[in-house]
Amino acid sequence: MKHLLSLKTLRAGLALAAFGLLSACASTPNSxxxxxxxxxxxxxxYQTIVKNYLSQNQExxxxxLNVDGIxxxxxxxxxxxxxxxxxxxGYRVCTVVPTKLAYNFRSxxxxxxxxxxxxxxxxxxxxxxxxxxxxxxxxxxxxxxxNSHAVATTANxxxxxxxxCQAGKDEVFFAFDPKKELLTQQSNGxxxxxxxxxxxxxxxxxxxxxxxxxxxxxxSGTLIHSHNGAETQASCVLxxxxxx
Numbered sequence: 001m002k003h004l005l006s007l008k009t010l011r012a013g014l015a016l017a018a019f020g021l022l023s024a025c026a027s028t029p030n031s032x033x034x035x036x037x038x039x040x041x042x043x044x045x046y047q048t049i050v051k052n053y054l055s056q057n058q059e060x061x062x063x064x065l066n067v068d069g070i071x072x073x074x075x076x077x078x079x080x081x082x083x084x085x086x087x088x089x090g091y092r093v094c095t096v097v098p099t100k101l102a103y104n105f106r107s108x109x110x111x112x113x114x115x116x117x118x119x120x121x122x123x124x125x126x127x128x129x130x131x132x133x134x135x136x137x138x139x140x141x142x143x144x145x146x147n148s149h150a151v152a153t154t155a156n157x158x159x160x161x162x163x164x165c166q167a168g169k170d171e172v173f174f175a176f177d178p179k180k181e182l183l184t185q186q187s188n189g190x191x192x193x194x195x196x197x198x199x200x201x202x203x204x205x206x207x208x209x210x211x212x213x214x215x216x217x218x219x220s221g222t223l224i225h226s227h228n229g230a231e232t233q234a235s236c237v238l239x240x241x242x243x244x
Contacts, residue, residue, distance in 0.1 A: 037078075037080065037089045038089060038113075039078045039089050039090055039091060039113065040089075040090055040091070040112075040113040040114040040115075041114070041115075042076065042091065043076055043091055043093075043112045043115065045115075046072075046076050046091065046093050046112055047070075047072055049112055049115060049116070049117060050070070050072075050093055050095065050110050050112070050117065051067055051070060053110070053117040053120070054067045054070070054097070054108075055067050057120075063099045063100075063104075063106075064099065064100040065097045065098070065099055065100065065106070066097070066098045066099060066100045067097070069097070069098040070095050070096070070097045070098075071095060071096045071097075072093065072094075072095050073094045073095060073096065073134070073136065073139035073140055073143055074092070074093065074094050074134075074139050074143075075202055075203075076091035076092060076093050076112060077091060077092055078090075078091060078092075079091065079092035079111060081111050081119050083119070088111055088113070088118050088119055089111075089113065090111040090112050090113030090118055090119075091111070091112045091113070092109065092110070092111060092133070092134070093109075093110040093111075093112055094107070094108070094109060094110075094133070094134035094136065094139055095107075095108045095110070096108070096136060096140070097122075106122050106123045107122060107123050107128065107129040107134055107136040108120065108121070108122040108123075108129070108134075109121045109122065109129055109133035109134045121133055142219040142220065160175055160176070160177050161175070161176040161177075161178070161238060161239070162174070162175060162176075162238070162239040163175075163176055163216070163236050163237070163238055163239070164236065164237050164239060165223050165234040165235065165236040165237075166234055166235050166236075167223075167232060167233070167234035167235075172185065172223075172234060173185070173186050173187070174186070176205065178197070178200060181196065181197040181200065182194060182195070182196065182197065182207075183195040183196075183197055183205065183207040183214060193209060193212070194209060195207035195208055195209040195212070195214055196208060196209065201218075202218065203217065203218055203219055204216065204217060204218060205218060211227055211228060212225065212226070212227050213225070213226040213227070216236060218238075221235055221236045221237060221238070222234075222235060222236070223235070223236045
C-alpha cells in the first residue's frame with residue numbers, strides 16, 4: 001500500500017509539473033509593446049516551418065505524430081510568450097495534429113520568429129493545452145465558419161462585395177469595395193451612408209464616418225455598430241454574387 005501511495009504522489013507531482021509548463025504566461029501584444037518588441041518578419045511559409053520542426057523532433061513526442069495530417073487553425077498573429085524568467089516574441093500558430101495510430105488528436109502551440117520555432121507547447125497526457133495559448137475549440141469553429149461562408153469571395157462585378165446584416169427584424173445592406181476602401185450602406189437602391197475603411201485584415205473590416213464606427217468580424221459574421229458610447233450588434237452574411 002505504501003508503494004501505491006508513493007506512486008500516486010509521484011504521478012500527481014508530474015501532472016502538476018506538466019500543468020505548470022502548459023500554464024506559462026502568454027498574451028497578445030498591446031500597442032505599446034508592439035512598437036518596441038521584435039516579432040520578426042511575418043512567416044509566409046509558417047506551415048512548412050512547423051511541419052519541418054515536428055518531423056525533426058519526433059523523438060521528443062511520446063506518441064508518434066502524423067505530421068502530414070496536421071490541421072492549421074489560424075493565420076499567424078503577433079504574440080508575447082512568458083515562461084519563468086524568459087520572454088519571447090513572435091507569431092503564434094495553433095494546430096491540431098493526429099497521432100500515427102489515428103486514435104486521438106493533440107493540440108499544439110508554436111511561436112515562430114525569423115523562420116524558426118522558438119517555443120512549442122502541446123497536450124500532455126491528461127492535461128490539455130491552455131486556452132491562453134490556443135483556444136482550439138473556438139479556432140476550429142471559426143475556421144469552419146470561414147470555409148462554409150467563403151468569406152471575401154469576389155463578386156461578379158469586379159471587387160465589389162455585398163454584405164447583408166440582420167439586426168433584430170431589420171435588414172441592413174452594405175456594398176464593400178476593398179480597392180477604394182469604402183463601405184457603403186444602401187437602402188432601396190440609394191446610398192444612405194458611406195464609411196472609410198480604417199482597418200482591413202483577414203479577420204476584420206473596420207470602417208468609420210463622423211462618430212459612427214462599423215466593425216465586421218469576417219470569421220463569425222458579427223457586426224458591431226458603435227455611436228456615442230452605445231453599441232448595436234447584427235449578424236451578417238457575405239454574398240459572393242448577386243441573386244438575380
